[in-house]
Amino acid sequence: MNTYFNYLCSTLLIIFLSACQSSEHNQKVYQQQLFTFGTLVDITILSDNSEQASQAINAISSEFDRLHSLWHPWNNGALGEINKNLARSEQAAITGEQSILRLIEDSKILSEKSNGLFNPAIGQLVRLWQFDKIEKENYQFKIPTSETIQNLVTQNPQMQDILIHDQKIRSSNPSVSFDFGAFAKGVAIENMMQILKTHHIANALINAGGDLKVLGTKNGKAWRIGIKNPVITHDSSRKAIIAAINLNDSETLFTSGNYERFFEIKGKRYHHIIDPRSGYPATGTQSVTILTQDAALADAASTALFIAGPDQWPEIAKKMGIQHVMLISDDNTIYMTPAMAKRIDLLTEAKAEIIPIILKQPGKSL
Amino acid sequence: MVSLAKVLTISKELLTPADILIIISAVFLSTWLYYFFWFDNNQQGKADTLLVQYAESLPQEYPLNQDQIINIQGHIGPSLIEIKQGKARFIHSSCRNQFCVFHSWLSVSGDTTACLPNRISISLKGTSSQYDAIAGRQ
Numbered sequence: 001m002n003t004y005f006n007y008l009c010s011t012l013l014i015i016f017l018s019a020c021q022s023s024e025h026n027q028k029v030y031q032q033q034l035f036t037f038g039t040l041v042d043i044t045i046l047s048d049n050s051e052q053a054s055q056a057i058n059a060i061s062s063e064f065d066r067l068h069s070l071w072h073p074w075n076n077g078a079l080g081e082i083n084k085n086l087a088r089s090e091q092a093a094i095t096g097e098q099s100i101l102r103l104i105e106d107s108k109i110l111s112e113k114s115n116g117l118f119n120p121a122i123g124q125l126v127r128l129w130q131f132d133k134i135e136k137e138n139y140q141f142k143i144p145t146s147e148t149i150q151n152l153v154t155q156n157p158q159m160q161d162i163l164i165h166d167q168k169i170r171s172s173n174p175s176v177s178f179d180f181g182a183f184a185k186g187v188a189i190e191n192m193m194q195i196l197k198t199h200h201i202a203n204a205l206i207n208a209g210g211d212l213k214v215l216g217t218k219n220g221k222a223w224r225i226g227i228k229n230p231v232i233t234h235d236s237s238r239k240a241i242i243a244a245i246n247l248n249d250s251e252t253l254f255t256s257g258n259y260e261r262f263f264e265i266k267g268k269r270y271h272h273i274i275d276p277r278s279g280y281p282a283t284g285t286q287s288v289t290i291l292t293q294d295a296a297l298a299d300a301a302s303t304a305l306f307i308a309g310p311d312q313w314p315e316i317a318k319k320m321g322i323q324h325v326m327l328i329s330d331d332n333t334i335y336m337t338p339a340m341a342k343r344i345d346l347l348t349e350a351k352a353e354i355i356p357i358i359l360k361q362p363g364k365s366l
Numbered sequence: 367m368v369s370l371a372k373v374l375t376i377s378k379e380l381l382t383p384a385d386i387l388i389i390i391s392a393v394f395l396s397t398w399l400y401y402f403f404w405f406d407n408n409q410q411g412k413a414d415t416l417l418v419q420y421a422e423s424l425p426q427e428y429p430l431n432q433d434q435i436i437n438i439q440g441h442i443g444p445s446l447i448e449i450k451q452g453k454a455r456f457i458h459s460s461c462r463n464q465f466c467v468f469h470s471w472l473s474v475s476g477d478t479t480a481c482l483p484n485r486i487s488i489s490l491k492g493t494s495s496q497y498d499a500i501a502g503r504q
Contacts, residue, residue, distance in 0.1 A: 009395060009398045012391065012395060013395055013399075032422070033419060033422065033487060034422065035421060035422075035480075035482065035485045038482070039482065040478070040480040040482065040487055042478070042499065044498065044499070139462070205498060205499055207499045207500075207501075210500070210501050210502045211501070212499055212501055218498055223498045223499065224496070224497050224498050225497060225498065225499050225500070225501050226474060226476065226477070226496070226497035226499075226500045226501070227500075227501045227502050228477075228500055228501065228502035229470070229502075230502065240470055240471065240472065240473055240474055240477060241474050241477070241497070241500070244496075244497065253501045255501055255502045257502065259468075263463075287502065289501065289502065
């Protein structure tokens with residue numbers, strides 16, 4: 001249509017509607033991208049005050065950096081030191097930093113609720129798969145021998161093996177080693193929400209490598225989120241976004257996928273989500289997306305449901321109190337809870353060729 | 367039955383010419399709105415610019431309507447980014463895993479991907495963004 005005609009109509013509309021203008025005004029949008037916490041973090045803040053926005057962004061940036069080194073499982077940070085002590089079967093003291101105590105205590109509860117599928121005590125098993133070497137140049141990945149895997153699986157490290165008394169951690173099982181890779185980002189995002197609130201920011205979005213949480217609205221409208229197609233392809237006719245969803249105040253969306261961190265040997269992909277029952281990368285699932293209000297819970301649950309797979313996920317979701325789930329299985333079937341189906345707009349037209357949509361709703365009892 | 371003439375007479379008594387103008391304009395504009403948003407909306411959410419950003423520096427902008435290959439120096443070496451037919455992707459990066467290269471084309475406004483070791487991100491932007499953020503794989 002003629003551009004000038006559209007301009008004319010828009011102008012007329014503005015004149016007519018100016019009488020209906022509300023007293024509310026639009027806040028300015030501030031955006032910042034950070035490479036931190038081992039990922040790309042995008043921060044969007046709505047504010048009238050640029051100073052306020054930049055102070056909040058700086059505070060978030062330093063907190064992400066601080067938590068990253070503090071919670072790193074194998075470095076010389078606080079958690080790394082605890083792991084070294086546990087490996088020597090010594091008790092480890094938690095000094096000065098209560099955040100690790102909270103990580104351990106909260107994940108203990110969630111691990112139990114997930115029937116042990118979310119298990120941050122399997123740090124040794126994760127390390128056996130060398131995912132700490134994933135950024136190293138020219139590193140030759142090897143599949144661990146089945147004996148070493150079996151040995152660790154048999155030792156059965158569990159969060160319940162951990163005893164905390166008087167700021168000291170002991171493990172009754174020497175194979176326990178913490179790795180909060182499936183929990184830390186969620187907890188960190190919750191911390192960042194607190195920082196936003198202390199800076200009096202009511203409307204914001206933090207997206208940490210595709211896992212995100214929103215505060216308030218985007219100038220009165222719900223935040224509109226696109227969900228990526230987990231199927232990686234360079235065929236440009238396939239749609240990159242398979243679904244869209246509106247998020248309201250304090251809602252969070254977390255996804256676990258087999259495409260996030262992996263290596264390939266002889267064309268076979270070995271991804272980073274290790275099934276604690278087998279010791280091998282979990283099979284049957286391509287991705288799990290969780291919607292809830294608690295990012296820490298969402299993080300743990302997306303991992304647990306990924307491992308649970310197409311058959312078991314409804315049971316685990318129910319136990320963990322998760323109502324909104326979308327799981328895409330290896331055979332491209334999309335599973336959803338009824339609550340998720342109500343919220344999500346599947347871009348069916350776009351993805352009918354990519355993923356045969358068989359909407360099963362086994363989560364009826366949820 | 368009330369005749370048309372009578373309705374017009376009543377209308378003349380109740381409505382001023384300005385009122386009639388407003389009513390005609392309202393009918394016309396609502397038709398236009400319907401047309402604009404339902405049939406002429408190919409441009410809604412369409413990306414027109416590629417933003418390439420190294421670390422926390424200011425992003426550089428490239429128009430998506432010019433096919434080209436961009437060579438940008440990152441933290442550990444160069445990255446090559448291709449713009450083709452309004453879409454963009456990494457075609458090479460100085461990193462071990464090439465996760466960024468493995469990533470599909472970016473075609474939707476708001477979509478982002480990054481080479482983490484090289485600290486380079488690419489994202490698409492348009493005049494009106496369809497999404498405020500993209501969840502899932504990055």
